[in-house]
Amino acid sequence: MRSGLCLITAALITGCAESEDSEPCREGFELAGDGHCYPPPTPWPEPDIHDALATLAPCESDAPDGAIDLGNGCADGACVGMTADEITEVLGVEPDCQVASWSDTKQYCTWEPGIEGLFDDENRNGNPDGDSGSERMRITPPYAGQTPDGSGVAVNVSCYLDDLGVPDVMVYEDVGGTLMVRDLIYDRYGVKAYDWGTDNDTNQPDGRIDNLYLYGEP
DSSP: OOOSOOOHHHHHHHOOOSSTTSOSSOTTOEEOTTSOEEOOOOOOOOOOHHHHHHTOOOOOOSOOOSOEETTTTEETTEETTOOHHHHHHHHOSOOEEEEETTEEEEEEEEETTTEEEEEEOTTOSSSOOTTOOOSOEEEOTTOOOBOTTSOBSSSBTHHHHHHHOSOSEEEEEEETTEEEEEEEEETTTTEEEEOOSTTTTOOSOOSBOOEEEEOOOO
């Protein structure tokens, strides 16, 4: 006959029953495929979009200097539609240009600090075509300029909601059970702001914008 006793440690782990005639697991435990009894898993609450917005840190802009012009797609006077030479003249520094990984007829050119344009290189000579205007301007850290209302890079996501209102498209990512705003797409302004975690090498949203694409108002 089986003993009606079991070790306390075993009882804690398996939730064993007191006799062979009773249920295989005591109340509140479930029998698993390995023959042991376990308590049911704790349910995790489903992430909620409203929670993601409600928990956004408030906008704290330290340099709303107007260096970024969203309507015209400009940063420090370097604007969408300008050639690489025109941008170089405005910024006063030479760019670092390289062929785009996805097309050998496109060139990325970056001027310090954190201003990038995209140009045609139809003759594939390794330089932007002289008459090619930048298709868009990309702003990344450590660029410090902002719009008059505080939008820029390295600023809280909420700055864009305060500045431009509700975006046309908003994309979220589940980070450890918490929804984080990742993409803010304002088609009506030609603005795309992203929190991709590229500024801290996490590749996850952290609440601060790290990539800003300016196309100019359509």
